[in-house]
Amino acid sequence: MATSWRTIGFEKNKKLFERAIEGGELGHAYLFSGPEMIGKRTLAVEVANKITNISVPDILMITSAGSESGQTIAIEDIRKIKNFVSIRPYGGAYKFIIIDDAHLMPETSQNSLLKILEEPNASSIIILVTACPEALLPTITSRCQEIQFFPHPRTIMESVLAEAKLSKANKEFLADFADGRLGLVKRIIEEDSFGEIEGAVKKIMYLAKADINERLDAAQKLTDEKNKAGLPRLVLYWMLYLRTRLSEPKAQKMLSGLLALNEIVNKPQYNHRLALENFLISL
Template sequence: MNSIGHKTEKGLLAKLIRNDTVPHAFLFSGPKKIGKKRVALEFIKSISCTNSGNDWGFCDNCYSCRNLESNTFPDFIFIKPEEDSKDIKIEQIRDMQERFTLTSFGGNYKMVVVDDAHLMNQHTQNSFLKFLEEPRGKTIIILVSDRPDMLLPTIRSRVQNIKFSILPKKEIENHLLSLGEEAEKAKEIAAISSGQIGKAVEYHENPERKEWFDSAIKDLNMLMRANLGKKFAYSKENSENYESLVEMFEVWERYFRKELLIKIMKPSESRLEKYSILKVKGILKKISQSKNLIESTNSNKKLVLDGLMMEL
């Protein structure tokens, strides 16, 4: 599947190819699940495709295109946290460095994409930094991240940052329609996926994911009326799984952000009568802090969720 949207970013990258001014390291930053990794792969294909000229474009048919797509291209390394791991291991970076010291298979670019690059810890980032500082021959390194703030400033200053934004609702809706989704459903999914095409496709492919979303909102409405005992019981039951906890925070964050907007623009339509604008802002701040704690520290998940419960 080709990437959807991101015309400006692709235009910028195309220009670099045309002018032969592709820098050796990039950071593709922006929210989760909007297609950054996909564009990174398409960029690399555009550079390597033997059937297309010096511009954005790839045939999806030549040796390079096919092997890049299946991650079997000898001069391409794709790094992401290994299964069941929350971070990128230093060994993965060392392996990559080793492979990069061998001469390139085709005498062409050696390319690496590091997905969720912020999941390298400080130590691993330092090792990566050394690699960034001494690239060998023709290399292209693309770091992909939705949390560039967690990358060392010394890394950030050595890469060209391409910032990606969320997609317009209409673009997501049209894509879902092209995948065969019903018109009504496509509109509904586009409305709740907050510009994240990856999320929208997930909801389209797995209806139970959409049900999970609906129940997270239902739970939130129940919790806003519940007493502390009930809230803590909920916290106990729902703080085990890291991934679903982070996702729950994200769903709630989007809910409150939307409600905040309604409160400011059309106060009479607000569903949160007893919450002031200040209160909603406070909750949003707490959700963002909680998410941060869970993602970047080893904080006790239940205690973090308890803290948020008290704010609701």
């Protein structure tokens, strides 16, 4: 196996797969866990490419994008896995399935996946990618080898940002704001999301001073059909901004509430509007 990797960082996790491939000791299921947008899916895709010899027909990516709401992984998506693994690999010894944001599987989808994990196919490997492993059934996590991912050190962030075509001020801002989330940095640069971040910051600062009716109206609008898909990212932006203001007592209190809110908005089975209302009322 080639030892060169395109994914930045996560050296311990890379070596784990190098040894497993060279020793013929690949597991049938892995759980990639860690904060949002740090590079878990990126490494999962690269591992799949190495194992399948970049055979596109042998890689299946499952996301929430195919669901009606865009916020859950439907049981129909899990059934695709059963059909996918029933066909022999085209380009190598394995077929590879990546389930991104696996915590978005409702219990019905998880139970369907459990049946697949209970009777693993010798020529298939499944990777569950999630920022909320606690949202998965214990019977699922116990059948996976968990591989933890941690935020990148600032040295790596600064090294990557040094190559970016950004102003010095924006580079310094991202190094602080992203908190080791290299995937977030890349998304912000690619989508030019600085204005979106500024808008998110202005919104939380305004709501902190708004009256109760304005806060409740905001909770309703942010969780309606038009906006609810963007709520997890908005909450993440609020968290990251307030983390840079921890010297302020009010910011510490708000961040504590946001950490709890972030747990909820990433799980479709909970009432997001009620959780957001409770957070905004507490400001």
